[in-house]
Amino acid sequence: MKEKQRILKHPVLDFKRGRKINFHFERKGITGYENESIAAALFASGVKVFRKSKRFGHPEGWFCGIGKCSSCLMRVNGIPSTRTCITPAREGMQVEPQSAKGMLPDKTSIQVARKEEHVQVLIIGSGPAGLEAGITSRKLGLTTLIIDENPVPGGQLIKQTHKFFGSKEEYAGLRGFExxxxxLAQLKNYKGTYLTETSAIGYYPEEETGKHKFLAVKKQNDSYQLLEINADNIIITSGANENYLPFPKNYLPGIYGAGGVQTLMNVYGIKPGNRALIIGAGNVGLIVGYQLLQAGVEVKAVVEAMTHIGGYLVHASKLARLGVPILLRHTIKEVKGEEYVTGATIIEINENMQPIEGTEREMDVDLILIAVGLSASTKIPFQAGCEKMFVPELGGWVPIHNENMETTIKGIYVAGDVSGIAEASTAMLEGRIVGAAIAEKEALNPEASQRVKESALTELNQLRKSSLLKAVAAGKIKCQQKWNEAKNHEQ
Ligand SMILES: Cc1cc2nc3c(=O)[nH]c(=O)nc-3n(C[C@H](O)[C@H](O)[C@H](O)COP(=O)(O)OP(=O)(O)OC[C@H]3O[C@@H](n4cnc5c(N)ncnc54)[C@H](O)[C@@H]3O)c2cc1C
Structure with a gap:
């Protein structure tokens, strides 16, 4: 692969890679750029296998690209289990794959500075939900700290090159990264702190005072800062995880989630492969299919198990016009390759979702993109003890919440995909509702706060009447009913 995997010309994006830097992987020299993550720089240099699975010994490589899975954990400057997909590459780093046994750090001491913060609002995550919650709460006078574990702020927005669907008031018609x-520019108009490369790691309430305390770790090159954040209110906007599919050798490098492919291609300007097969014809599969074509990747086919295309016709037509077949009632049967993908077999399925023997077809691909839905990223609210509920319309398990987005723990709120998989406009509106609800509760600008909240609620309910969001609306009602039951039970 080497340097030719870097995208030099793109119809929409202009990649600002920064200065060239050199580091070591297994003692071999790697050249990357200062604005790349370690994993992205390795991938661009042709390193596809990042580690061997501890349990099964099989190869693992790039996958989610946003710090949510374990495929890229490596030892970096002697520190084990570093998430290399969200750790920027730095000059002179020593990076080693981490397979077999876990090992303690080489260093006898890792510099960890401690810092205490007190804020009225802590926001975890800076996708559209977190950013809008931050803008609203700051605008209404609350002291607000926003943290995000990714080096580049903006959540899913930063990798979307297409013009967004959704509500005009929430920027539909503009591209995600715009x-x-x-x-971000709006957020900067108001006072407050915003920390990237900072992970929320756990909720530890103070028993005596009942106050919320979150621990977070901020990475600073080779040292770490432990933040003890005392917050009157917490808004969790941690987004979503991608769903996976069971099929033989589904672990091979070359099989990636849609978000992982977008991160490589649209954030770092690196071609994820040369010939792709896409699984899933929902909006995500179709949109990323088009983005792959923009990046110069040949898309061999999109396979879809259902009898119809789940995504918008406009996205399907773009692919069809460029000659990409969308094969309904088809799925993946198996993958070829030992260390990474060298091909795949697809197969037709019947009305009972069973494969039809004899309909197999070989595909000459080196990239398989899985786009079969998302599930809420609920580790943080569930660790905090927020009660949960399985709501199929919201993508599975979600924290129970009310109309103000408050969970069953007083003062802990959720917004965006973590509260149910939907889209960016509704994520922003939920963020605005929470920001305003907290300002109203804290008696800051109560009238203005109430006005902001009511208007966002009206807009949200209107949006949820659309065919795309009707199911989400039904799921949210189930959640609110459960929240009321839980509160009645408490009394
Ligand atoms: C291919 C694709 C196309 C899409 N197209 C559209 C579209 O056209 N229109 C539309 O409206 N929507 C679209 N969406 C959906 C939209 O992007 C999401 O619904 C939206 O981004 C959800 O926002 P969020 O703020 O809830 O989460 P996210 O945008 O996922 O942001 C979550 C943030 O939380 C951070 N985080 C997570 N855990 C931690 C932690 N422990 N500590 C610190 N930070 C943490 C993450 O780093 C991330 O930045 C698309 C999605 C995809 C994948």
Missing amino acids: IARIM
């Missing part, structure tokens, strides 16, 4: 820029 929306992120506008929101």
